[in-house]
Amino acid sequence: MRPTHALVSLAALTTLSCAHGPGSPGKPATEDFAARGRALAQRLIIADGHVDVPYRLQETLGPDGEPTEDISQRTAGGDFDYPRAVEGGLDVPFMSIYIPAALQEKPGASKQLADSLIDMMEKIARKAPEKFAMASSVEEVQRNTQAGKVSFALGIENGSALEDSLANVAHFQRRGVRYITLTHSKDNLISDASFNSGKRTWNGISPFGRQVVAEMNRVGIMVDVAHLSDDAIRQVLEVSQVPVIASHSSCRHFTPGFERNISDELIRAVAAKGGVVMINFGSGFLTQEANVSLEKLHKAIEAFVESQRATNPGPPDVAGFIKSYRLEHTVTLARVEDVADHIEHVVKLVGIDHVGLGSDFDGVGPTLPTGLQDVSQYPNLFRVLLERGLSEADIEKIASGNVFRVWRQAAAHAASK
Known part of the structure; x- marks a missing residue:
């Protein structure tokens, strides 16, 4: 998510310290959980469903049209770069090809921006081939990880990139896009948005939106229901022939009235379809006080x-x-423990097979929780989950196993056509 209010850098708002948990030298058990969390982050493949690096770089283009930040090196700003990804064990960020809702009023502009952001990520991967590689399948991710590379998977945030053309679904599939968030902060030609609090345009998804979902199923692009209104999510679940994801949505149980988060009813519905809810790390998504x-x-x-x-x-x-x-x-900001609360809530509702990670790094600006401020800090979350009794096999499903299952199902469905 690139919220419309993400106007400032992390440093401008606050400087947070990493939460290392309640342990101390007198409590070796807690120290052991921290060590296990670090080791686990290095051993497992970690897939993050939503990282907003492309638009972050787009906003820093220099006079030559190139990003002024080099994410292959440690950067002073932002939440992602290669050294921190390696430190935190991140293997495959879904790079968000974010399309601002304002571009919906300019025919052709949304697709043009989407293509240019994909071009940018491909160029970054080409310039540092020993560090980065593009990935359009789980198998490519696994090969890249084996070679010590961070994989760039692609997800379009805002289906307005399709403009009004169904043919653009296949176009973006060929470009490597493996999920599309159907809308963003405003209703578009496909779907109503959760943030659009006025009158709903479609009372769910549009007739064109139904065609888009069917075409995404046909070509093997996962359907992402983050940002959608409740009725739109229900209708997508009726139309889609394969499981869906909520790439960066937390649980409304903790933030009553905040429709951007997903309700218990809809968590159950997504899970019943075989899908995955990927927890957003933004503090406003995590606790009512922070919201x-x-x-x-x-x-x-x-x-x-x-x-x-x-x-x-x-x-x-x-x-x-x-x-x-x-x-x-x-x-008020949340804590890493609050992210664990949301994960546990999904597990208690629908089981371990339907939850994942969708941090929204570089998209929620200065609202990240203590202990999860950038991509180096996934081990802190694993520590908390271990402390709470989740097994390493459970954490592997959360880290990547569940979203990989849906990714493979979408690809298998397309291959069967």
């Missing part, structure tokens, strides 16, 4: 930016505004 606190901050930022546009021609000093805001207001 309320961050919504206040986002509204204050939006009001500030709007007022500055009316009076000043230059870019607004959002970082300075946030510093002032934090002197007078407490900004």
Whole structure:
């Protein structure tokens, strides 16, 4: 997700410290869980369903049209780079080809941006072939991992990239896209959006949206129901012939009224279809307290930016505004333990086979929880899950096994046609 309110860098809002758990030198058992978590992160294949690196780099293009950040090296900003991915054991981030809803009003612009972001990721992989490789199948991921490379899988965030052409589904399949989030922050030609709080355009998905889902099934692209309205999710589940994913959605149980998260009813429905709910790490997705606190901050930022546009021609000093805001207001963030709570909630509802990781790194800006601030810190989450009694086999399913199963099912269904 690239939220419309993601206006600032992590450093501008806050500096968080890594949570190493409740252990101390006097508690060797906890230290053992931390060591096991680190070892497990290196041994398992970790697949993250949603990392917003492409648009992060798009926003930093230099005069030559190239990104000013080199993610093959350690970067000062952002949540992802190669050294930190290696440190945290991340093997396959689904790189989000994010299309802002505003482009929906400009015919052709959404597809053009999607193609350019895919071009960018392919070029990055070509420039550092010893570190990165593209991956369009689970088997390619496994080969890349064996060779010590981080795989770039691709997921389009906002089906507006398809424009109004069903043929573009096959186009993006050929380009390596393996999931499409049907909409984003506003209703589009395919589906209603959870964030679009006014009148629903389609009361679910459109007739064109039904065709899109069928075509995604036909060519082997996973259907992603993150960002969709509840009715749209229900209708996708009726139409799709294969399991679906929610690539970066947490549990509404913990944030009542926040439709962007997925309800218990719909978690059960996704699981009944064989699908996977991949937990978002953004603090506003994790606890009600953080959700309320961050919504206040986002509204204050939006009001500030709007007022500055009316009076000043230059870019607004959002970082300075946030510093002032934090002197007078407490900004509440979640903890790594809260991510574990969401994972456990899905497991208790529908079993271990239907939950995964969808961090939203580089997409939720400065709202990541203590202990999960970037891609180096998956071991912290594994530590907590081990402390809570999950087995290493359970964690392997969460880390990648479950989403790999759906990925393979989508490919197998397409191959059978």
